[in-house]
Amino acid sequence: MRTRFSYLFSALALFGLAACETTDVDPIKASERPEETSDEAGLWLQMDGAERLLKASAIVERDPALNDYVRGVTCQVIGEDYCNDVRVYVVKQPYFNANMAPNGQMQIWTGLLLRAENEAQLAFVIGHEFAHYKQRHSLQQWREIKNAANASLVFSAGIIAAGVPDAAVLGDITLAARLYGFGRGKEREADQLGFQFATDAGYDGHEAAAIWKYLVSEVENSDLERNRRQIARSSIFSTHPVTSERIETLTAFAEDGEAGTVRQREYIATTSPFLAKWLEADLVRRDFGENIFLINHLIKRGEGLGLLFYRRGEAHRIRRGEGDAIRALADYRKASSFEDVPATVWRQIGDAERTKGDGAAAMAAYQTYLEKAPEAPDRQLVKSYLNKLDE
Amino acid sequence: MKKGFLIQRVGLIVSLALLSACTSARTMQTTNEFKAVENKARILLIEPDVELSFLKAAGVREVRADWTRQGKENILASIRDALAGNEHELVNHPLDTNNAREVQLVKLHEAVGATILSHRFIGVPLPSKEDKFDWSLGPGVRDMAPEANADYALFLFARGQYASSGRQAMAVGLAVVGLGTVSTGGQAAYASLVDMVSGDIVWFNLASTGSGTDMRKPEGAAELVKVILKDVPLTDAKEGA
Numbered sequence: 001m002r003t004r005f006s007y008l009f010s011a012l013a014l015f016g017l018a019a020c021e022t023t024d025v026d027p028i029k030a031s032e033r034p035e036e037t038s039d040e041a042g043l044w045l046q047m048d049g050a051e052r053l054l055k056a057s058a059i060v061e062r063d064p065a066l067n068d069y070v071r072g073v074t075c076q077v078i079g080e081d082y083c084n085d086v087r088v089y090v091v092k093q094p095y096f097n098a099n100m101a102p103n104g105q106m107q108i109w110t111g112l113l114l115r116a117e118n119e120a121q122l123a124f125v126i127g128h129e130f131a132h133y134k135q136r137h138s139l140q141q142w143r144e145i146k147n148a149a150n151a152s153l154v155f156s157a158g159i160i161a162a163g164v165p166d167a168a169v170l171g172d173i174t175l176a177a178r179l180y181g182f183g184r185g186k187e188r189e190a191d192q193l194g195f196q197f198a199t200d201a202g203y204d205g206h207e208a209a210a211i212w213k214y215l216v217s218e219v220e221n222s223d224l225e226r227n228r229r230q231i232a233r234s235s236i237f238s239t240h241p242v243t244s245e246r247i248e249t250l251t252a253f254a255e256d257g258e259a260g261t262v263r264q265r266e267y268i269a270t271t272s273p274f275l276a277k278w279l280e281a282d283l284v285r286r287d288f289g290e291n292i293f294l295i296n297h298l299i300k301r302g303e304g305l306g307l308l309f310y311r312r313g314e315a316h317r318i319r320r321g322e323g324d325a326i327r328a329l330a331d332y333r334k335a336s337s338f339e340d341v342p343a344t345v346w347r348q349i350g351d352a353e354r355t356k357g358d359g360a361a362a363m364a365a366y367q368t369y370l371e372k373a374p375e376a377p378d379r380q381l382v383k384s385y386l387n388k389l390d391e
Numbered sequence: 392m393k394k395g396f397l398i399q400r401v402g403l404i405v406s407l408a409l410l411s412a413c414t415s416a417r418t419m420q421t422t423n424e425f426k427a428v429e430n431k432a433r434i435l436l437i438e439p440d441v442e443l444s445f446l447k448a449a450g451v452r453e454v455r456a457d458w459t460r461q462g463k464e465n466i467l468a469s470i471r472d473a474l475a476g477n478e479h480e481l482v483n484h485p486l487d488t489n490n491a492r493e494v495q496l497v498k499l500h501e502a503v504g505a506t507i508l509s510h511r512f513i514g515v516p517l518p519s520k521e522d523k524f525d526w527s528l529g530p531g532v533r534d535m536a537p538e539a540n541a542d543y544a545l546f547l548f549a550r551g552q553y554a555s556s557g558r559q560a561m562a563v564g565l566a567v568v569g570l571g572t573v574s575t576g577g578q579a580a581y582a583s584l585v586d587m588v589s590g591d592i593v594w595f596n597l598a599s600t601g602s603g604t605d606m607r608k609p610e611g612a613a614e615l616v617k618v619i620l621k622d623v624p625l626t627d628a629k630e631g632a
Contacts, residue, residue: 041456056491
């Protein structure tokens with residue numbers, strides 16, 4: 001009796017649930033808003049709520065000059081018509097990331113701004129994210145989730161009914177793989193369209209692959225084996241095209257196109273006031289290999305060397321590996337020969353020399369610190385060190 | 392997107408509440424010093440935090456913008472009707488989404504409400520709150536429409552899920568083959584009356600209804616509001632339930 005019901009039910013489920021919603025949607029037009037009765041309007045409503053919280057959050061970088069600049073590049077890439085539909089938030093997160101919500105909320109993370117080398121590279125990221133919006137990828141994705149969940153339900157209900165309950169978990173695996181597979185297809189499309197948007201706006205196509213090439217070289221120097229392995233790994237669960245494939249495709253696009261602008265000077269001028277903060281925040285990731293690789297990469301630009309050698313000294317000091325104390329002191333010494341070095345370098349030189357046992361050098365450094373930073377919050381502490389060293 | 396622990400907890404509590412099939416209500420009143428609401432009080436009706444969704448066959452929940460707007464309108468109208476017999480002045484306060492303070496206060500109400508639920512209605516009681524009900528949003532609530540000069544504010548948080556016919560078939564089907572029960576939706580809401588001077592929650596109530604009543608319809612919303620406003624210290628004593 002039960003068996004008959006089971007077959008009856010799985011047949012019912014297969015007929016009743018397999019109806020699929022179309023994922024073939026038209027690109028969104030400028031100032032277009034979804035119909036209130038649609039599933040798309042529901043997605044927008046949820047993202048509007050999330051955006052209200054983001055807007056009020058301390059995680060957003062509000063510096064007007066930086067925001068105006070990023071907004072300017074965005075409008076340049078996506079065109080004036082769409083410019084009012086997209087809101088860009090610079091989000092204080094040390095990871096290389098950017099994302100796009102269906103309602104026009106775009107996030108650019110500071111870890112990405114720290115690693116982009118010029119305005120063209122930022123433009124390609126913005127173009128890529130905007131392509132997700134214009135192609136309504138979130139809506140497509142949502143419909144795929146619904147279709148896949150229903151298909152998965154048919155699958156697991158069928159298996160349960162056939163008397164193999166354990167196999168029901170297989171339904172979840174196919175669900176995940178289908179979703180992420182679709183994700184990869186959309187990323188490819190976003191790469192292609194993003195490339196087009198940015199080159200149409202006059203940016204040099206070669207920079208699209210360049211940002212990925214840099215990222216691969218940085219990750220190859222990661223402290224974490226898991227990160228290093230991830231570059232090459234291709235699995236059904238990875239959402240983005242394998243990086244090597246992506247670099248090849250973007251390089252091929254650039255070979256067919258004309259040369260364009262890179263605007264490195266403007267990019268460096270706008271982002272350099274944040275370098276100290278962003279490099280410090282990057283250490284939150286506790287990946288010294290990547291942090292030091294990034295600093296060395298920035299040192300090649302030949303600018304802001306006082307800050308950069310100081311930050312490399314900080315990375316060595318905090319890592320505390322073998323020989324790091326000596327490396328840190330050498331970096332601090334080197335940094336101190338440049339005009340733009342932060343005054344705290346003298347405090348760090350003092351500490352390092354004191355630990356080494358060179359009292360005279362430590363005293364000299366501490367005194368320089370107190371001269372250069374007379375209002376430093378730790379001046380009383382430094383004075384007490386000086387008194388002790390004087391005894 | 393990452394969601395906080397609290398949001399998950401709210402989700403869990405609301406789902407727990409949705410599981411209970413019948414309409415229920417228990418009210419809480421502050422044990423802090425509190426002067427009863429007199430007539431002709433000015434009450435701010437804060438735009439209710441409502442989210443109504445479509446429960447699909449596989450259990451995927453799809454938020455519906457039109458239902459949400461309709462539910463919000465119906466709830467506000469029902470609150471006005473329910474309090475119409477008194478001489479209070481009711482002031483609608485649509486949320487100013489560009490005002491970060493207002494957005495945060497509505498979130499704060501959601502968080503405090505969820506905490507009350509998890510220690511008073513469901514879950515583990517807090518030993519420190521055994522003989523008292525002294526929850527508060529703090530005097531910062533005055534930042535909510537200071538120009539309105541209101542005596543009290545009414546906050547309401549509501550979630551509703553309505554099953555598709557496929558979902559209902561699924562539920563029946565699974566029950567038939569003996570694979571247990573799945574949710575076919577329902578509604579849950581909680582509301583607070585907040586003293587606009589101290590920020591204290593002077594009254595709090597939870598209501599949940601099964602798939603029978605429906606706040607997408609005016610009479611469904613009226614039913615939910617009637618249940619949730621039970622014992623609210625805004626109605627005349629003779630009218631009190």
